[in-house]
Amino acid sequence: MAGNNNTPLIKEIAEKQLEHGLLISNLMNEVSDLKKSISAQADGMQRLLFLIDDDHKTGTPGIASQLRNDKQRIESLEKFKNELKITVALIGGFAGALANILPYVLKQIFGK
Secondary structure: OHHHHHHHHHHHHHHHHHHHHHHHHHHHHHHHHHHHHHHHHHHHHHHHHHHHOOEOOOOEOOHHHHHHHHHHHHHHHHHHHHHHHHHHHHHHHHHHHHHHHHHHHHHHHHOO
């Protein structure tokens, strides 16, 4: 008879253990999914860092280095463009001066 009095209590304890077991199982599944998600995001971040930074193993420049190189190339081309403008202006000035002086020189050489 003593066993019969404990049966509802044992059943209640078993049900609580089953509920707790299910909760723990669900939490473990969620943690596992979260780990997978974090791992996938970390892999994505690693790929992004690989694209941004230089790869010293292969010598492949990353995006940051390419941008620096492009900026230097643009600055060099702009400097060349400005120097070319100055050169063209000087040549134009000399050509204009020569055009003004040439008739006088020709007149002096070939007579009046």
